[in-house]
Amino acid sequence: xxxxxxxxxxxxxxxxxxxxxxxxxxxxxxxxxxxxxxxxxxxxxxxxxxxxxxxxxxxxxxxxxxxxxxxxxxxxxxxxxxxxxxxxxxxxxxxxxxxxxxxxxxxxxxxxxxxxxxxxxxxxxxxxxxxxxxxxxxxxxxxxxxxxxxxxxxxxxxxxxxxxxxxxxxxxxxxxxxxxxxxxxxxxxxxxxxxxxxxxxxxxxxxxxxxxxxxxxxxxxxxxxxxxxxxxxxxxxxxxxxxxxxxxxxxxxxxxxxxxxxxxxxxxxxxxxxxxxxxxxxxxxxxxxxxxxxxxxxxxxxxxxxxxxxxxxxxxxxxxxxxxxxxxxxxxxxxxxxxxxxxxxxxxxxxxxxxxxxxxxxxxxxxxxxxxxxxxxxxxxxxxxxxxxxxxxxxxxxxxxxxxxxxxxxxxxxxxxxxxxxxxxxxxxxxxxxxxxxxxxxxxxxx
Ligand SMILES: [Zn+2]
Numbered sequence: 302x303x304x305x306x307x308x309x310x311x312x313x314x315x316x317x318x319x320x321x322x323x324x325x326x327x328x329x330x331x332x333x334x335x336x337x338x339x340x341x342x343x344x345x346x347x348x349x350x351x352x353x354x355x356x357x358x359x360x361x362x363x364x365x366x367x368x369x370x371x372x373x374x375x376x377x378x379x380x381x382x383x384x385x386x387x388x389x390x391x392x393x394x395x396x397x398x399x400x401x402x403x404x405x406x407x408x409x410x411x412x413x414x415x416x417x418x419x420x421x422x423x424x425x426x427x428x429x430x431x432x433x434x435x436x437x438x439x440x441x442x443x444x445x446x447x448x449x450x451x452x453x454x455x456x457x458x459x460x461x462x463x464x465x466x467x468x469x470x471x472x473x474x475x476x477x478x479x480x481x482x483x484x485x486x487x488x489x490x491x492x493x494x495x496x497x498x499x500x501x502x503x504x505x506x507x508x509x510x511x512x513x514x515x516x517x518x519x520x521x522x523x524x525x526x527x528x529x530x531x532x533x534x535x536x537x538x539x540x541x542x543x544x545x546x547x548x549x550x551x552x553x554x555x556x557x558x559x560x561x562x563x564x565x566x567x568x569x570x571x572x573x574x575x576x577x578x579x580x581x582x583x584x585x586x587x588x589x590x591x592x593x594x595x596x597x598x599x600x601x602x603x604x605x606x607x608x609x610x611x612x613x614x615x616x617x618x619x620x621x622x623x624x625x626x627x628x629x630x631x632x633x634x635x636x637x638x639x640x641x642x643x644x645x646x647x648x649x650x651x652x653x654x655x656x657x658x659x660x661x662x663x664x665x666x667x668x669x670x671x672x673x674x675x676x677x678x679x680x681x682x683x684x685x686x687x688x689x690x691x692x693x694x695x696x697x698x699x700x701x702x703x704x705x706x707x708x709x710x711x712x713x714x715x716x717x718x719x720x721x722x723x724x725x726x727x728x729x730x731x732x733x734x735x736x737x738x739x740x741x742x743x744x745x746x747x748x
Contacts, residue, residue: 329341329396331677347361347385408710425481426515428518442465466485467486467495478709493525524593527595531630
């Protein structure tokens, strides 16, 4: 009989065979002493919560009452959110990061990144990720910002908002777009500082040849970052904003009096883009800033976007103008302006299974871990007992990224059903989730 739906058993077999899931789970560790519920079970419980896309911990709590899920994650009884929280707050991040790196290496070995190469090159992107914000709850590693809002009487009030933010590096050219690593911003520092830390760490985790080109936002158009990329041997495409002062002005000045180097028309999803491109090429490269004369190639795109709408039975066309500017270290001959435009557009952020998918459909409410003071203690060098540092958010985020990578691989690389029935990753998640409620409670899951 033809299989009609995905089962948890086939998903699990794929993860164990392809990615050593059980072996990795056994390596998990936390700061508790002799716990009854092992760190491996806590990890597997949260991993399944992400795989099934459960919206909250309350939901996971309810699911854990079902013995099928208990067997699956290797516990004899249900456990509540206080166990999960107590474990995660003192979770060891190393085995999680090790698993993320191993997962990505396996994806690369199995040629998951071959599709979508750009001129034969592998492309990753760096982006900021905001994980949670609060006006009331804060912890020792919160970032702070002033937020102006209006109270019910319309008066302006200024409040301090506490939040957490990280920089993530993600593969983006291929259908499977896993995250390679994240780096958290520390209180008082900028995103660029965290990005520098992340970029220096990546070659140690993956080697410098894991990808070739890095896409970056305007924020990263800085000499220290460009120098580091050059040292490591990564090429860059950076999207500039108009406030990028000197360089923007000189590029606009240079291109103002000449015809575009390339014109093209692109049609996609009822939209037509009429594009004019200017390119300094390698020979006319412009200085990055007044203080740093390092020459960079600049590509500018002027685009007219036409959208067709039906209004009261009549087809109308709506036009908007857009302008883009990119700097790049890529050579003009191998990467003409049209390719730089394609690389530089942040279209990848909006795709299914890309960044939007992760923020919109995977947003497990993990605020329950924030500022948690219920966590294990340790003895410090001067012999005093103190709380272990709170690793909760970092641990949950790594487990989320592992789940995201594994599910993408299962749906896009492995499942014939998903291809045959054109299932989205959300539909597959729902099928896997249904396995739990349909299964007879006495079934023991294979290990
Ligand atoms: Zn905090």
